[in-house]
Amino acid sequence: MLKKFQEALNKRKEAGVLRTLKPKLSGIDFYSNDYLGLAGNEELQSQLLMKVQANPVLLSGSSGSRLISGNSNITDETENYIAEQHQYSAALLFSSGYNANLALFSTLPDRHDTIIVDEQIHRSVHDACKMSHAKKIKFRHNDLEDLESILKKQNGSSYIAIESLYSMDGDFAPLQEIATLAKKYNSALIVDEAHAFGVFGYGLIEKHQLQNDVFAALMTYGKALGAHGAAVLCNETVKCYLVNFASPFIYTTAAQDFLWISIKNGYEFLKLKPELSKKLHQNIKIFRDQNIETISSEVSPIQAIMVPDNHQLRNLQITLSCNGFLTYAVHSPTVKTGAERLRICLHSFNTEEDIAGLTGIIKEFI
Structure with a gap:
């Protein structure tokens, strides 16, 4: 068995696509999902630190599942707050988006459904479908x-399973x-807003006021x-x-109550900092103005830049890294052969100089 593995x-390894775990690198971030810079925002961290200092029990382990000993008033309050913010009647918290998708698609559809x-839906949905007895069809x-x-x-x-913004x-x-x-075919629409939430307010469902048309988000x-x-x-009913x-x-x-407090505090912080999203969108425009060919929305x-060759893609990423730019190269077999790409994530904290330096190197390769 070990020999097979x-x-x-x-x-x-021979193909140059062996995944390995590495320490977090230092450099100019063009690869993380921290679109608004909140993961390291000192003001937000100070607010959370004050909450912990005032109530250290927030750091305590939950001690069990929510149906045994792991539920709390803070969990319930956070769910009610989230539901209200998104104009839904209910919300159910999970420790990760992957876990939430597993729950949705392994539970709601039955063997007759x-x-x-969408063929590009997140892997978590495909894995959940394997756990379900329902039939799966890609469009x-x-x-x-x-x-x-x-x-x-x-x-x-x-x-119907889709993402509002595909990663x-x-x-x-x-x-x-x-x-x-x-609505026309009486199908239940489920939308994953992982990459749209925060970038476009509370997501594209809210932007288009589709809460009554989206079965679950x-x-x-x-x-x-x-x-x-x-x-x-x-x-x-769905929550129950x-x-x-x-x-x-x-x-x-x-999860610990600290996680739920962090989420609620994050919502409140977003309301007070609309300039973060504005700055992000300014940076997206600056990147697009560099006239680099990309398959992504403007x-x-x-921003996905197609480099349909694993060797060339690897060399581009190494060159960028040597110049201090952190990017993510998506090799086959993660994507189909010929669909390899450099995946650039833009952030509110990137500078115009950062973007010019990044795109200058990319232009030399493509």
Whole structure:
């Protein structure tokens, strides 16, 4: 068995795509999901430190799952606050977005249902579908005609799974049009807002006021909010169903109250700091004005630059790193062969000089 594992690892190493864990690097950040710089914001950290000093018990372990000893008034208050902010009747907190997607798609659809997923949906949804007894069908990325052709063939109940902003291509789902199709064919639309929350206010569902058309939404807090964890937004019936039947919720030890306090405090901080999002969007425009070819939306904080060769891509990333720029290269087999890309994440704290230096090197390679 170990020999089989080692052979697989050796093949990846020979191809130059072996994943390894490295210490956090020092440099100019163009690779993290910390879009608004809140993960290291000193003002926000000071606020949280004051809360802990006033109430050290926030750091205590929860001691069990939420259905045993891990629930608290702070957890309930945070869920109510989140639901109110997003104009949903209920919210259910999870320790990560991955765990939340596992709960949603392994629990809600049953063996008689169909889950229709965008082909670029996050891996957590695909893994959840494996745990589900439902049938899974992929539709071509952002292709409304393909989605409708699949919906027309459904006899039973169906769910549509999309992201509002996709993390690999940095493009947006046609959210309003998909919501219209979901309503037309009586399908339950579930939207992952992981990369849109905080970057575009409270997300694109709120921007377009689609709360009544989106069956459930996922907000994650390890990106623009700079914290951790996630919330499923839904109605009270769906929340109660997840609490009763979702294994990833039932059998997980609850997080510390400090996490939930961090999330609530992060929401309040966002309200007071609209300039962070404004600065991010200014930086996105500065990047786009460099006229580098990208497949991404012109207003996305994620800019994917296609470099369809693992060797060339690796050399580009190494050159950038040697010049102090931290970027993320997405090699095959993470993406299809020929779809390798350099994934640039822009932030509110990047400077115009940073962006000029980064793009100058990229232009020499492509």
